[in-house]
Structures are given as C-alpha cells and as structure tokens.
Amino acid sequence: MIQLNDIKAVYFVGIGGIGMSALARFFNEKGVKVSGYDKTVTPLTSQLEAEGIAIHYSEEVELIPKDVQLVVYTPAIPKEHKEYQYYLQNGYSVVKRSDVLQIITQSSLNICVAGTHGKTTISTMTGHLLRHSGYGCNAFLGGIAVNYNSNFWASDNNVCVVEADEYDRSFHKLSPDVAVITAMDPDHLDIYGTAEAMEEAFIEFTRKIKPGGWLISKHGLKRYSDLVADNHITYHLNNTNGTVHATNLKVQNGSYVFDVVFGDWLLKDVLLNVGGLHNVENALAAIAVAHILKIDDEKIKAAVAAFKGVKRRFEYVIAPGEGEVVFVDDYAHHPEELRALITGARSLFGDKKLVLVFQPHLFTRTRDLADGFAASLDMADEVILLPIYPARELPIEGVTSELILNKMKLEKKAILTKEELLNSVKLKVDANSVFVTAGAGDIDALLQELKKTIEA
Template sequence: MTPPGLPNAMERPHFIGIGGAGMSGIAKILAQRGARVAGSDAKDSETARALRAHGATVHIGHEAGHLAPDATCVVVSSAIRADNPELARAAELGVPVVHRSDALAAVMEGLRPIAVAGTHGKTTTTSMLAVSLSALGLDPSYAIGGDLDAPGSNAHHGEGDLFVAEADESDRSFHKYAPQVAIILNAELDHHANYASMEEIYESFETFVGKIVPGGTLVVAHEQEGAAEIAARVRGTEGLDVVTYGEEEGADVRITKITPRGLTSEVTVVIDGRMLTFTVSVPGRHYAHNAVAALAAGVALGIPVHNLASALGKYTGVKRRLQLKGEAAGVQVIDSYAHHPTEMTADLEAIRGAAGDSRILVVFQPHLFSRTQELGKEMGQALALADSAVVLDIYPAREDPIPGITSEIIIAAARSAGADVTAEHDKAEVADVIAGMAKPGDLVLTMGAGDVTDLGPAILARLTD
C-alpha cells in the first residue's frame, strides 16, 4: 500500500527525551517516512545511536539551543517537566507542543490499528503480534515499549495496512487512539499519581473501549477481575464485538492446557469450535495468556488461525522480559522488567517452573516512590517466592521523594513473609554481593523498571573473575 503521508506538524518534529522507549519508536517511524527528526536526551545510548543511523539528529543534554527555529512541533511525554529549557524555548518561538500520544495517533492515521492495553503484559503482547504478523509477510508498522532483538528495534514503518501499538493507560493517553481491534489484558490499580481508585481505572478503560471504531473488536481476559469488570460494562455496546479468552468455562477462546517445556510452553486452545496446539517460546502461564490474546486479535483481523498460531512460535522474547543475559561460573543471569507485584509474582513463578531444583536469587530495584507507598508490602510478599533477594533503593524516575517511603517497606514485608532479604544501598556493590551468594546451578534475576538492568553484565563479569 502507499504509506501514509506526513501531517504538516510532523515534518520537522523535535522530541524531548527522544531516547525513551515510547518516544524513540515514534521518532524512528517518522524518520523512516521521510521526516527531518531531531531531539534530545539526558544521556547517550544505543537507542540514540540507532536513531542517528536513521538520519535523526540527537543532542545529549537539554538546552534551549537544541531546538531548531524551524521545528514544526515539539513532542513531549508526561515525564517531561514544565521547566525543561527546550519546552520553554518552544513557548518563546511559538512552536506547537504535542503529547507523545497525539504523535502516535497521527502516525496511525489511515491504517488499521491494533491497540494493546492493560496494567501488565502490553510490551510482550504487542511484540508477539508484531513478530507474528511480520513472519506472515504482512509487514505491519508497530511501536513497542521495548526492543525485540537490537537497539532501535522497538518500532518499524511497514508497507502493510496494520499498525500494532501499546496503549498506555498510565496518563490516560490511550484515549487518543481509534483502534479496529483492542486488547485489554488486565486492569489493576497502579500509577497512583494519576488514579485514586479502581473506579477511575474502570472509567478510563471504558473511555478507551469507546474509541474502538464501529464494527471493531475488543479482546479481553475472561477471568482477570479488572478486565472482566470492563467487559461486563461494555458488553452490548452497539457496533462492538467482545471476545474473551482464558482457561475457565465461558471464555470465547478457551485455553484447555498449558504444558511447560523448559523455557518454552505448549498451549492448547479451542477457538471457533476447533482445537489448536502451538508453541510459545517463553516460559510461564502469563506469557501463554498473552499469546492467546494475540491469537484472538489476529483472528478478529481476518488472519487464518493456523497460520497465526504457527507464526506466534517465531516470537522469542523482548529485551528485559525474562531475557537471558548470559551465564558464568554455572550461574545464569536473567533480566526482568517486572515492577508491579502481579508482574513480579508471574515472572518468579515462571522462572520457578522452569528452574527445577535451581536456587533463584533476585536483585530487585523498586520503581517510583508512589508505587512503593501503595504496593510495597505486596512487592515484599512477591519476593518471598525467591530463595534470596537483594533490594536496592527506590528508582525515582520522574518523581520526587516522599517522606518516609523507602525500600525498607518492601524489606520488612518480605521478611514477614519468610523471605531471606538483604538491603543494598550502593548499586556498585551488588555484583560482589551476588558473587558471594551464587553457586553453580543458581539463577539470578535482576528485576525492576529502572537501571537495575545495567547490573546483569557486571554480575556476569564478577562471576567470571
């Protein structure tokens, strides 16, 4: 098909925080479509270098002079503070400021979008769809919150008419999209700075569902409490087809069996009255459910189910989602992005199921003071699934500290649950701490949404010494 044209505002965009997962994907797609892309980030990175390879200008640091006077817009995410000097310069020059979600909505115009929403699992499910649709030769465009296999592989401008995107509920930005097919994997209370209650979460997801184009499809988890509540609220909406998936009776796409096979799973489903078995090349029940959600969404788009099931087996994971970083001295080091208690529990259970008798050692870095304040006890309880855990200080990301909120909340809850937990305030010491704990056959998980991922190579290097 002829690729969509560029909206005038997107001809010379400037991205503040261009190296971020969501921002870099949009920047890459626009560069591939011929836009003159520029932007800035706090530090250089492989993602920034990958964007330069696509012709983008990437400045390091935030300075007013980085914004070109002929920029057609400035793209920001909710993480950009109001006192950013480039944002102030945009106001002086009269350059329009566009939120990341509006930029993504603009690049989806003219295509058939599939939007993947939920508190957890968005990146994995979006990746599964992107990989499988690509394997079928459909060449979709996609924007993912993580890299598939190399820096900068989180997005692609395809020649096909499909666009697969994560739909972020954290700041209600997913209200900007008009998908043909939407997936809701789950709905739980998170992002406490923006949502005060589950009722607010439900109302936000209902607004998202209301944006599905007439004649479109909602694919929703059958037995996850929050998702099921949303399905109940929207069922019967004129012009909306609701398809549920899950293991319980009553699911439209029913999972009848999940068989662990080491670091993979074999999944059997009944869909449209036919039984089908396919392989998911990542371990764990929650990843199997993600794959079935992707399967149901693809079928809603008219893709033959057997073809799609076979193509789903091509997916081998995304960076930071139970990604094997390496092995040294008989110890495997795996990286996990899990930072919410539900995600932490799911990943630890998946690894426990694949590890056999191996010990599991976790290095956990809490993400956000607000999340720790609301869910710190549950994080500690999740860590009790590990044999031992090292807990770092809270990674603040966009937040300022909250008095009295520290990692000690998590550590106390973990110890109350019977966990063997050590506090470590100096990240530079973690590699030595783990080297002193680990024995051949152990599995080490670096876990969290912050820079804990950087510790994997350091741990491997220390184990090699």
C-alpha cells in the same frame, strides 16, 4: 490538527524514551528531518544516532532547531525544561506522544493493546505475528523486539499495532478496531488518585472501539460487565470459561508446547520458545488477534515458534545450558508482574533456588503498593532490594526500599547498593540457582557486570 504531510522537520524533547523513539523512527522512515534532546546517552539513543537522527544531551536553547513544524515532548520531562518552554512560548506546535499517535492512526486499522502489565509483550507478539506471516503492519511498541532489535517497523499495509499507554490517559486518543485489555490493577495512582478512577479510564478506552470492533480482555477482569464492545471475547491461560485458553500444555527443553482453543477453533501444537507461563497467556491474546484477522493457521504457528521475545521481558542473560547459573532479567515493576515473573521461573526451574534482585520504581508506586510488593517477593527464596529508582519523582519522606523489606516475611532478604550487589552476588548464587533481576529503572545497566561476576 496538523497534517502528517505538512511536517518536514520534527523535534523530540526526551527522544530516548521507548515510546518517543518509536515515533522518531516513524518520522525518520518517512524522510522527515528528526532531531531531539535527552539527558543521557543510552544504547537506544546511540542506535537512533546511527540511524541518522541528531541528538544532543545538554539542555540548551542554542542547540535546538528553530525550523521545525512539530515538537513532541514526554510527560516525564519537568515543565520548566528550557527547550520545552522555548517552543511553548514561541508559538510552535507542541504536543504529547499520544497526540502524534492519534494523528498517525486516524485513518488506519488499529490494534491497540492496553493494560497495567503484559501490554508490551502482547503488542510485540502481535506485531511480529502480522509481520512474520506477511500480513504486514506498522508497529509502535513499548519495548525492543529481539527479532528485529527495534520498537518500530513500517509496512505498506495501513494497519497499526500500538501499545496503548494508560499513563496520563494517553490511550483515550486512540480509535481501536481491535482492543486488548490485559489487566486493570491499581497503578499510576499519582495520576488517577483511586483504583476506581483508573478502572473508569479503561472503561472509557473501550468506548473508543470503532463500531463492529473487537475487545479481547483477560478473563476475570473486575468491572468486566462495564467494558463496551460490539464483539467481546476473553482469554485466560487455562480457565476454560475464557473464550480463548490453552490446553495440553507441556514443557519441552525449556520451551512450551500447547493447543489453543478459541470457541470452536482449535490450533494444535503451538511452540513458544519464550520463558514464563504468563507469556503463554500473552501469546493467546496475540494469536486471537491473528485469528480475527483471518491469518492462516500454519503461518500463526510458524510466527509464534520464531518469536524471540522482548528485551527485558523474561530475557535470558545466561540461558539454560550456557552456564552453571540461569540468569533472567525482566522489566517487572508492579506486584502482579513480579508474581508472574516468579511463577514463570518456578514453572521452568522449580528445582532451583530463586534469588531475585528488585529495584523499586517510583516513590509513589512503592508507597501505594508496598504490601503487594512484599507478598510477591516473599515467593522467592532470597531477595535483594536496591534503593528506589526515582524517575520523574522527588523523594517522599518515609518512603524507601525498607518500606517493602519490613513488610516481607521471607528470612533471606537485604537492601544493598549497586556496588554492594556487584561485590556480593557471587556469594549468593551457585550451580543450583536461578538469578533474576527485575525493575523498570536502570538496573539493566548492571547486567553485563553481574554476568561477568557470576561467570568468573
């Protein structure tokens, strides 16, 4: 296995991906020469370029550096990609992102957060708690922390907080000292085939926990008894059977105040300024990690109160009090994430009409989970579906957004193109509305135009 100290120059094929860019920032911070390819300019790639990383946007072998010791690629790129194939055929060390994380974390204390949803917020909260409290960590995140406008930061403390990705079984490369599992709902069935095979992958992940290590799992997980760890605790928003749970939960001025119970330990009057009841539950997992690491109680509370959230995780585009309409954007792309998003919005704005725009992500996910999407979306007052965002996939015959629409019981529902949405949004929202956009594709590119239309 290549050693980090041997790497003077590294190249990323798909550098604009959220996980890939965190690694690019890691190497850039270390003084390694970093460059890469991506197919489109995005705010993230522009930020990387501003940090001194060279990026090009056309697939050309003539443009790639030949003096690199390591090439990192994302599974999202097609296997026939010219640059990827050049490096493969010419004997370069070509590895996936998960292989690099394995190298980086082989000698550190590792906090690894896994699960089909919630892992980005919990890993970001955990990294923030460690950073804000002065404990210190290296953080490799799957989202942009609003506090720091980054998905990576470094520390002299040899501790890593890592978002552990279940896609392609990447998380099996990690060796956690503390592992978190948020959910094991069926997803990525294009990789796993069955829900059971996916559950087995999470069970295997727990076998990677170091001797004496900790597992923090969501209370009520299926296959709970098969999960393996020397120290195993559970968390839940309000089920007192969870080792860690919240009590005395109140909503105050759009924020949550609650007490945390962790066995015999009680942390009173925790303030969380991020919307969504699911984020209270996410905070419980992050607080449990901090307590296990023996971080001071008052430092934990101060860090939680200072947490500003993750971009596209219950993020206010128009916050309460800023305009007539509250506008929330979220990355939700799984039925359970949509359910949590809608429940969270209802908990804060239950008296308002909830209008939700959803862009399905992947043909396979839409096909496999159409019933679940329909049931979750029916919880809104009005739903607009955009066409499916294909990402890495080719179309599948008979799989369109209509597959979800036709299963929905809600009366107020429609499928619109992006252009039709921008032209009609003003008609659909008023002062008594919460407007929510959701999806993991490119729906976020519409946010500023939608905001202008709503505020006009």
